Amino acid sequence: MAPLWDSSWSSTWRSLSGYSPIQNSDPGTTTTSATDPSHLKPSIGQILMSKRVRYAAFSLAAIGVVFLAFRNYDRIPSLDSFRNGGSAAASSNSVCPPAIIPSAEGDNINWSRYAYTQYVTNAAYLCNSVMIFETLHRLGSKADRVMMYPEKMMNPTETNPTSDDARLLVKARDQYKVKLVPVSVQRRAGAEATWAESFTKLLAFNQTQYDRVLNVDSDGTILQIMDELFIMPPCPVAMPRAYWLFPENKILSSQLMLVQPTQVEFDRILKKMDVADRDDYDMEIVNQLYADSAMVLPHRPYDLLTGEFRGDNHQGYLGTDHEEWDPVAIFNEAKFLHFSDWPVPKPWIPMSDAVREERQPKCVDKNGQQDCSARDLWNGFYTDFAQRRAVSSLRS
Template identity: 70%
Template sequence: MAPLWGSSWSSKWGSASAADANASGSNDLKPSLAQILTSKRIRYTASALATVGFFFLLFHNYDRLPTLATMRGGYSAAAPSNADCLPAVVPVFDDASVDWSQYAYTQYVTNKEYLCNSVMIFESLHRLKAKADRVMMYPENMMDPAETNPQSHEAKLLVKARDQYGVKLVPVSVQRRSGGDATWAESFTKLLAFNQTQYRRVLNVDSDATILQPMDELFIMPPCPVAMPRAYWLFPKDKILSSQLMLVQPSEVEFDRIMKQMESSGRNDYDMEIVNQLYADSAMILPHRPYDLLTGEFRGDNHQNYLGTDREEFDPVAIFNEAKYLHFSDWPVPKPWITMSEGMRKDKQPKCENKNGQEDCTARELWNGFYTDFTQRRTKVCDTAARTRR
């Protein structure tokens, strides 16, 4: 049987001088431990054992290995997997250290009726000094984004948004699909937010709303492909995501998923259904307080879904003061740019309450104020007193 240390080692040491042999007192040369450990065969054997051990540990603990995203830390070019989404907690950050040009508030416009609403959203962001960029996706046939001499009313509004409110204009092809409800046929255009890959993160908000406070802190949330609040008015019976506000990490991968889901969706599936089909169980859940308050909440009698508890009293002023995004959703009350008869207003406005023997009409005053404020701002921002119909 060949010696363990191999022929190369014995050949080297077999040529030792006789004097060395005599000095050892023996004709049989015996290698030292250090010589054995440095032999080639020992090194090969140790390497093989180490490799086997490495792969055993690798496959035995594959689920504990860090992902590429976690090794890089924070945001990575590739959207993290759903398992990597952390709870929606705003980390401590310094405004001055954030490159806000990597983030944007986005709006989509499908027709001239909604163009004014979008410009109003950007006017609010400008007035409130929101730090992130502002991007409007609008029908490519409305105007060249570099237009300097607008003629149509739509073109003038687009130029106003660009020049006065710092909005970046992105012409797009409106995404339209016929379905059971013509109202939402073009709402798929909203999903183009997933394709704004020039940004690290975008916050898309519906334009039938009022922004009450900046929401820049959402951009610094832990990484996740999509973050949305729940439709709290349906919770807990239905755990549905609300697409009125979507925090998105644009990527080719996610946009491709969105487009494929659109192609296979049914006649009654629109933007909200599509995002729920894809992200219902994986999206980061944003708190609806303060990011998604419905105007209809002020008309209701039971506020447990919004408050999240039956132990808290609904304080209209406190709720309004904490809210950052107020969505006009008041069925059967029409949207605020559509004429509402005085009879409907009086019939549907919140009821006054009796508190400590006195009449309290705070909720009613706030609710009426929402609609009055919207009408006044629409006239001022869009320079028109005409209310358009949906």
């Protein structure tokens, strides 16, 4: 079966530290970066030589419908939602040590005690999760892989699946060594459709067959394995800050959650869900419970937004105003890339050429030369996702 990933994309991009002349989006226009050619490695032009996925153009009206339908995918929760009830929430009794990232090397680690987890609520996210697990399998992650999927999607004892969803689950199990865990989807009646089932993510707290699980959102791309997080000092929960809101608001990002599953913590989650406000979802729940007690993981390199490449002010991500923004260096160090680019749709939703041209990062002047590295990286994220998804899907 064809691989889900063009391995040259990852290995070549990961090695980048400079560029040779590359093509601008305008035919016949050549741009050159100002990176020192003395340590030049494969250029982004070479990497992006593969044919880009071109989507059929939508009419302006259709684009408007798509944006309205999916506008909440990149929702930034209301700050009031974190404050309401947050002070009254019981906080964990554990005092977590500072986040010191250890090395995951060594033969004395029992990796069967740890797992990457994904939750699935529908066919679209099933495909995304299979892509996450394919990446972990290809990159050689040592920890287990667990997919929490709707129990109605497939009978766990089924040996000859007939539906596309069931066959994709079997593919994950047999090809990528994924342990399938049927669950009841946690759905809130009357909630906004995009987030109504997001509580299912919190079932990671109930995977007590493991000492620790790492849940990453499936609307992202794993760029490097993160096995080292499993052997960090003990703490019920560890998450990065939502750096795009920091330092004004010290909110935890649930895009990546390192959890020590226990019945005690899961009971706390369930109780908080029972009394959650109408606009409280997974991110609000974990912040109300763990905002002051969680171990804070460094968002750099564990939680990078694609929208960062379109921005002008990168101080929040860099953590300083003394470091120059270098898109290639940032990409090379990043381990998890989350697709968050409103009003650009999520990568499995077709993006018209007009939207891509309008919203893609701009080329910048660098020492008198045009540097389009951020633009080419950003376009590469979406093109690569679409290509891998087309291969992973069992649908026509």
